[in-house]
Amino acid sequence: MSGDTPNYGTHDTFPKLLVENARTRGDKSASREKDYGIWLSWTWGQVADEIRAMACGLAVLGVKHGDKVVICGDNRPHLYWSMTAVQVLGAIPVPVYQDSVPDEMQYIYEHAEARYATVENQEQVDKLLEIKDRAPNLEHIVYKFPRGMRHYNQPFLHLLSDVQERGHAYDKENPSFYDDCVARSTGSDVAIMLYTSGTTGRPKGVILSFDNLIITGRNGAIREGLREDDDMLAYLPMAWIGDNIFSVAQAYVTGFCVCCPESSETVLDDLREIGPTYFFAPPRIYESLLTTVMIRIEDAAKFKQSMFHYYMGVARRVGMDILDGKPVAFLDRFNYWLGNLLIYAPLKNVLGLTNVRVAYTAGEAIGPDIFTFYRSLGLNLKQMYASTEASVFITIQPDGEVRPESSGTPAIDVELRVEDDGEIMFRSPGVFQSYYKNDEETEKTKTADGWVHTGDAGYLDSDGHLHIIDRSKDVGKLNDGTMFAPKFLENKLKFFPHIREAVTFGHERDYVAAFINIDPESVANWAERRNLAYTGYTDLAGQDPVYELIADCVAQVNRDLAEDEKLHGSQIKRFLILHKELDADDGELTRTRKVRREPIAEKYADLIEALYSGVDHCQVEAEVTFEDGRTDIVNADLKIQEAARTDAGRSPAQAAE
């Protein structure tokens, strides 16, 4: 970190850091956005002016200390600025997932008692108009893009630029208002409230203070050596804690530039154009990038294919060691250098990852093959263990000690301990204040001396690296007493490119059974190559060859499990391929795409019964919710298949015979 970084002691809130950034690096780019095909930039000085006008404008609208202001839309500089503007006034921004359906939104508006909303466009305004009657606290809606709203004449709708205009005027008349507000903010104030999607029950509002976000963000920045000339692409939901650390807290602390994509569909193009140096993506994005690469290689000329496969072999052998700075033979080094010239560098360039110094992944386990693929290309991809309640960082893989199976060592200022029952607990400066209006849950999660229950089971190895096994409450036992770790099995299944999602059952049952969701892209490509005709997802998922394909994957997982002394009994006996993709709109996944077990078990109770009875197929009727809230019924007759199991204690080679 350079010497001119702001003094954190006195600049302990985002409004104060903004003033400081405008003073010390006023001409440096702070935000970028692609609009009408052109990248627009704002300097820290300009951002400070925009936010000043916004804050004053919101004050004119009546936003007061302690009010909740919902923020909703795609990643847009103006929406990020409005969060800071709200914080200047001592009010609390509450970002909400932009793809939430109106009912989900309504719950949050009601629970948070939000009086104001700052949203992106007509789509969001329409959702709010739909729930306005049921959200009695909601008074004013501010929107950024007026398109399509020419005839909306409700007095409570305000165009953001008009609000800023009024703010300007107010600022002229009351020049000390803004500065007083900024000076009043302190590090212990509530900075933000984030609703966790929650794999169980209703979402909970996690309250985080400026100290939580700023100290955690700064610690992360110090650990990775983030600089003010870094660039990052902000494309993950603003309602997610990660975005608030990476695109807000760390940007304010180090002064780097946050770039917003043109639209959610252009992210990959924008990634290539920006070439970020600091990058975060959940495993599924790395997976889908890799799938695209592999599909396109399959279509490439024979010569290119063999060149690709040869050099990927070289990379697999020595790439990781070179990245970790371990000794590698000269000839291998030379070959890797050649490979870099011919394959790795061009490939990274196509993916937009050329400039990346630090790339993170978290949220779900990443498949070891995928992880090593990127690392062997020379991309410094690292896993971390994170949670909303910790303001992201709990553990991070340290440079030079990255192992696919561990989650790394504790981040700066984080204390870790493992309870007797295997649950991981942590204490850090990022520990959340409380759950909003939910003291019961707060007490259950956070101890009086500040330790937080993660609900995850794991252990620390001899080098101090954390290994996560599963959600501890999900870990169960089969009837014969064998340990059953559903997430562990599901991850093993999901590491196959043909499997998008898996749900396993087994607690208090005789054996383990699984629901499988195929990956439509990868299986469709596979089917195309085999001239397999199909009409749509349901048809494809039900075809015999696809069942065979998945059965192979399951058998391979079983072979792996046979080697594990604790888990060899939890091999998968029967499985079926679901007729529809699990979807957040149907309440089957959280908005961050985690499996919600209870709703699934409830909804598909018939299918689960069929898995544990002798039948080989089951009729199913399921309700599907479309994006606009309409529903429809899908019918299908699902096959249930037995999977090949491997006897315990045999080596995989023997088992394969």
Add this chain to the structure above:
Amino acid sequence: MPAGLRPRLRNRAAETHTMNVERTFGDTLLDVKNISISFGAVKALDSISFNVLEGQILAIIGPNGAGKSSMLNCINGFYQPQEGSISYKGSPHHQMKTHEAAEQGIARTFQNIALFKGMSTLDNIMTGRNLMMKKNFLWQMLYIGPARKEELEHRAKAEEIIDFLEIEAIRKTPVGRLPYGLQKRVELVRALAAEPDLLLLDEPMAGMNHEEKEDMCRYILDVNDEFGTTIVLIEHDMSVVMDISDRVVVLDYGKKLAEGTPDEIRANQDVIDAYLGVKHD
């Protein structure tokens, strides 16, 4: 597109439309009087008259072979009607050529997509602005000074429309690689790039699924609302026609069967007979 990043939620087109306050229109933009055209012994159009007001959305419907496309072809000068007259913006044009029609602000899309398949979306859209480019071919090839400035201005306009119809992600994709529904949208964008006063759409929703149709409806309404473009469209999907048009003209075997608001057309016995058939005693 990374998995999990989903397309935006769309409004149901009809809803947006009905939210609109009272729709008001300007003067007569297009006045069609007693148009007749025959190909050999086939009378494709037989003394058709109707008019379109500025800002209106007019739908022409009718069974196959009713003369709908011929009507559009007459309006943009591709066919020369043998009888009758068409006046556009107040001045009569009996023998208007297609390029004259284009210069005067009439743009159209085609029933069978007519894009340059090997060119990118952006290049296709830029061809829509070709008529407005003042610099000649040599200047454009040199791409210096005024020619460069001109091209940048046109590109900016094209980007505005790209943004409006939300096709940023395919800006640089060759059109031939796009799915059918998107190609239809690109064609609409190209027509709009000419900044037309009158937009002729020949079956803009043919072959689309339900969701694509809803999207297209919304775009048509948005275009009409935002740019004030007058629209004449041919469409077979009755629910679409009834939802978005201000007036409907019904053709059958080259004759005008009825004209009126969607509600009037829905209640018109002749139309019902033509579409559902009538019992002969």
